[in-house]
Amino acid sequence: MTKIGYFPGCSLNGTAKEYDLSLKAIARFADVELVELNDWNCCGATAAHSLNSTLAVALPARNLAIAERMGFDEILVPCAACYSRLAQALYEIKSDEKYRTKIPQLIEMEIKGTANPITVLDFINKYVLDKIKDKLTNKLNAKFACYYGCLLTRPEHLSTIERREDPLVMEQIVKLAGGIAIDWAFKVECCGAGLSVVRTDIVGKLCAKIVDDASSRGADAIVVACPMCHSNLDMRRSEINKNLSTDNKIPAIYITQLLGLALGIEPNKLGFDKHFVPADNFIQKLQKQTVEV
Amino acid sequence: METKSKIEPLAQPLKEKILNEINEQVMKCYQCGKCAAGCPLSGEMDYTPNQILRLLQIGEPTCDDEVLRSYGIWLCLTCDTCHSRCPQEVDFPHIMDFLRSEAIKRKKVHPKAKEIIAFHRSFLESIEKTGRLSEVGLIASYKLKTFNLLQDVDLAPKMFAKGKLEIFPHRIKGRQAIARIFEKAMKEAHND
């Protein structure tokens, strides 16, 4: 069994529980043990880098240092926003002399920069797909709009994705799971991210364009790989629909939930009951058969 | 007899500070507007990214002031769309981060931005106290700071029902270490 460092981040403990559940479920299928970093702390998110650049490096750096101590050279960071902060911190420490000396003093830990954060997409490609390829028994006969948002594709120096303006990695995963990945226009547009609470109106506007484009092109679900994108597209649906003429009901699901379904895992074990916009219709459409995990 | 022959030196323009401190070259921007065209928020901003850069390029104290007092710098989501498409590779979000902390330092924050800052502050307070983000704590503290007491009242019960709200925050063991990180980082921000 492969072991890999796991940084769930605050969302996966709260608003994105289903992401955590489904990620762990598919990891089990792939024979990977996700070892949660000991006593990890919040990455600081937008708040830290908006207000204090030192904090923005130091908070994630503590997690990197913990991972190093635990002997991991890879840390799975399923939240794209956390990934971006951890990867940026690593980048700064590696490229900026100033941080190299300052950070260890701040976090009171040594840091060599040997633990590399990886995204959920890289994780799936590297550790999961090969292992589960033959177990994808439940072909997902539906149309999916793969949504990447900002932080998986930008900035360039942190992104591992090719064709950043029109990426196709998630599409390939969807295809492998038997689904149809549609071509659409809002794959890499911003969902409003951190303005969710303060300027919900803006998030509503931005997400309206996204869900509208996806559903008008016939998608049955939007597939995401970031809890921030998910909570904006899912929990903010009433705000979103204020900007649309119709009541848009297209569910937003995690890529891990999608793989879980394709593996035949029961939807509730993947956290589908936790969605604000129910995925029931869509799931029924898949005519699933389920297996016990 | 000694006469005063030197003319008063000019105040250091922000663009020089940006160059010295974060190594971004405002002068590279040639005002094509591609950033504003792609920015998800340029429609909401008082000054679009290229306009902010233009003000910085001019380098007059009044223009720098306008930049620091603008609302736009607080709306930026750091989505990096502008930067990734900029033909001149101007890392605008990086400059935005700098402008925000500069605006706070010089106490020139746009009145409407107070809410955004309050949110960020509440967020950081939550981390400072527990090491992680507690959503209940965050919302409560933010509401107290802004008096937006009714905001999202419909959301909370639903979240709670779906097991997405933890009433009691998780406190990490290294809370003291986190607090010390905060203390040192804050001190540093004040010193420069």
Place this chain on the structure above:
Amino acid sequence: MARIGVFVCHCGENISSTVDCAKVAEIASNYPGVVYSIDYKYMCSDPGQNLIKEAIQKHKLTGVVVAACSPRMHEPTFRKATAEAGLNPYLCEMANLREHCSWVHYREDTTTEKAAELVRVLVEKVKHNEELYPIKVPITKTALVIGGGIGGIQAALDIANSGHKVIMVEKNPSIGGKMAQLSETFPTLDCSQCILTPRMVEVAQHPNITLYTYAEIESVDGFIGNFKVTIRQKAKSVDHKACTGCGLCIEKCPIKKIPDEFNAGLGNRAAIYVPFPQAVPNKPVIDRNNCTYFLKGKCGLCKKVCPADAIHYEQEDELIKVDVGAIVAATGFDIKHSDFFPEYGYGKYPDVIDGLQFERLASASGPTLGVLKRPSDGKEPESIVFIACAGSRDPAKGIPYCSKICCMYTAKHAMLFKHKNHHGKATVFYMDIRAGGKMYDEFVRRAIEEDDVNYIRGRVSRIYEKNGKLIVCGVDTLLNSRPVEIEADMVVLATAAIANSDSEELAQKLHISYDPYHFFSEAHPKLRPVETNTAGIMLAGACQAPKDIPDTVSQASGTAAKVVALFSQDELTREPLIAYVNNNTCVGCFLCQSVCPYLAIEKEEIRRRDGTLVKTVAKINPGLCQGCGTCVALCRSKSIDIHGYTNRQIYAEVSALFNRREYAGV
């Protein structure tokens, strides 16, 4: 005894702002052998040169050192002045106080000190200079023109019309270049083919022009006046002497779905093809990469139907050797294609096209016979967005320079669209409008004022497709940077003009230099814009930098004038700075022969009077030797030297540097 004169130039302030020139002259006057030393503001000026001439005569100088700018700039000037005063010009040397000293240092005592040292080194060298006499070589009065676009055509016709022979080599099956693909041309909107094709025919029929199409340059040796060129005539598989151009073969060829280069991929052609109806020569070639006969050994239909029995599958590439005296590079340019632009769809949308594709759609001879139809479904667009600077002025993803032609052709495109569809909506996104040129800005204004083309100042961030429309997301920076979204049926990208992909290779064959973008470099950006740094090789057209037709034609005529001027002499004088062999010490190992990049080293047999062989030694062909010195460095018996840079001269310079003495307490 040596009697050396030192002349220190201020070069205005170029040198004197950091070097104390008077001091340098003063120090130099103390160097052994120096009998005269002076400084002056502009040594290259008439009074400056007179200073040198008078000193040579008055002080009976045996050597001259001019301490000034780069010898590349003014060595000929000062050597000429020296000769005019009756001294052999090769007894004049230059110390480069500008590039090697004043421009690269601050004003400090050590800067002046370094300048004085540079002078001393040259004083020591010039003591060992010898009188040299220019070499005379004959000229082959035939010009080679590479590339048959409008640039090559103009140069070839001008040279041929002055009575000299021209050989033209074009890599495509027809001459004409990009101009043959254009619909109408700015700023007059005359039909491109109508003004071009008569000239193409003139080239083909001119008694002084030999045309090789479907041919490339294999190798180039020799030097100005005496180039030896090998041309690779690619196998056409069709005997053009026998072929009558009836076109039966093309009709019968079953392979018909090959994207047509001439129509910028918007149409198809057969495996045996003539690129376009007005092609010169108007006879087919077989594209072996796509022909069934060559791929699978079967088919042979064209051969069966050809009434003239002109199809020859067995034809092979042919190497043709020619002697020419001058070479004109006129290989033009290329453009970036629409699949290059990530945020504009990576070529995903068939209706996002490039400028050349638009030209083909608008051209009466194009795949749609001049009716603007969009590639995806053949519908006629009602709204077209034109995007200027697509990939130009874009250091991040494209090229940093301005492509120069696209502002104008974009205005033309918008106009042509509006002329074809009066109610259509034409939108141009631009950053600046660069319309410098006779009647150019008027042309752009006409597009805006008379044809109601909507110019929006701002760069487009992205394009996506929705319900059969292309949504173009831009901004209007003149309206408070307001975001704008335009629905378009077709988008035309004015994609960057770039150098040909094989230009670097050709430059290496020609031994000419090229810039960082792989365009060929001119000898001087202002004063020698048509020549290259390699004597006898000139440039015409867009292979030097993106250019429109008027500029291309002007440059081509300028180049022709240079060639004709060269051919007006019967022989050339060359600098005698070449290698020579000491027959007494040469052991005949011929290591030198194996390294000479110009193949200038031959074998010479030394025989006694009775004819018995004493030994075989190396001999330098003075016509070929470029004086690079590689052989000198390699010769184990130290038998080769270079005139003007003999070992003695170099040693004198080096030992001068090592044996520093204090002169006048600097």
